[in-house]
Amino acid sequence: MSQPAHASPHTTTDDTTIGEPALHGRAAIVTGAGSGLGRATALALRAAGADVLAVDVDGDAARRTAAQSPDTAGAGRADAFAADVTDPAQVDAYVARVQEVFGTPTLFFNNAGVEGAHTTLADTTLESWFSVVNVNLHGVFLGLRAVLPVMAAAGGGAIVNTGSLLSLKGAPARADYVATKHAVLGLTRVAAAEGAAAGVRVNCICPGPVDTPLMSRSEHLVNPDDPQFERRRFIAGTPLGRYGTPQEIAHLVRFLLSPGVDYLTGAAVSVDGGITAV
Known part of the structure; x- marks a missing residue:
């Protein structure tokens, strides 16, 4: 179907019509959109005017996210798509879907992930290891591989990958999660270097x-x-003395995807309540 013309994906806020949300007319993909950071970010991007494809392996959860409308004038549209991010064909299918419904994606929150087994390295089973690697690493890689060329052909765009505090440090009994989140940061830097000339x-x-x-x-x-003991333990180790909220992370993602920060690429942006500061 024919699509309306989209704003240039890498111009500053000066080209935004007065009264329009900052991301008006942009097409976005959010993976892992069925809950947590993905759902909060899908809503934040829509509140900023973007049209969002909410992708999740749980199709019902993705549809619930798409049905939840932000209470904001000028909010963007939403569609839902069930996809397993570890399957190359399904990744290609979600990219085709957003192009069909909203046009070329120039915003991508590459977010889907799982928590891992919480066992020592020696006790981590091969089944558990490959399960986590498939989602947290291969899913991010496949998303980048599918979206980067599309954005480059469109003249540019912005991508945020979800790493972790454990992209920057180690932790016992987290071999699978730490390894994959370190790798996500490495992929981010490779993609930033490769996409720069195309405005991505x-x-x-x-x-x-x-x-x-x-x-x-x-x-x-x-x-x-x-489990509440673990929550108290995590909070005690956080200088701000609390957990973050999904909405706080979503505001950061929206900022990183927005016009006006065009000189920022290849960065690891910590949002951890001060943990890495001490």
Whole structure:
């Protein structure tokens, strides 16, 4: 179907019509959009005027995200798509879907991930290892591989990959998660270097503990008898003394995807309540 012309993907806010949201007319993809950071970011991008394809392996969760409308004048549209980010054909399918419904994507939150097994390296099973690597690493790689050429052909765009505080440091009993999140940061830097000439910016957010379903599952995996103890332990180690909220992370992602930060690419942006500062 024919699509309306989109704003230039890498111009400053000076070209935004007065009264229009900053991302008006942009097409966006958010993976892992069924809950947590993905859902909050899908809503934040829509509130800024972007048209968002909410992608999740759980199609019902993706549809719930798409059905949740931000209470903002000029909010963008939404569509939902069920896809397994570890399957190259399904990744290509979500890129084709956003092009069909909203036009060429110039915004991409490459976010889908899983928490890992919380076992020592020696006790990590091959099944568990490959399960985490497939989602956290291969899923991010496949998303970049599919989206980067499309954005480059369109004249540019912006991508944010979801790394972690554990993209920057190690932790016991987290071999699978730490390895994949370090790799996500490496992929971010490669993609930023390769995309720069085509006007594609690629950055990586490195969240600390955030109050999401993934964090709750981690608390239960570490201490099934007393998950609240784990929550208190994480909070005690965070200078700001609390978990982050999905909305706080979503505001950062929206900023990183927005016009006006065109000189920022290849960065690891910590958002961890001060953990890496001490």
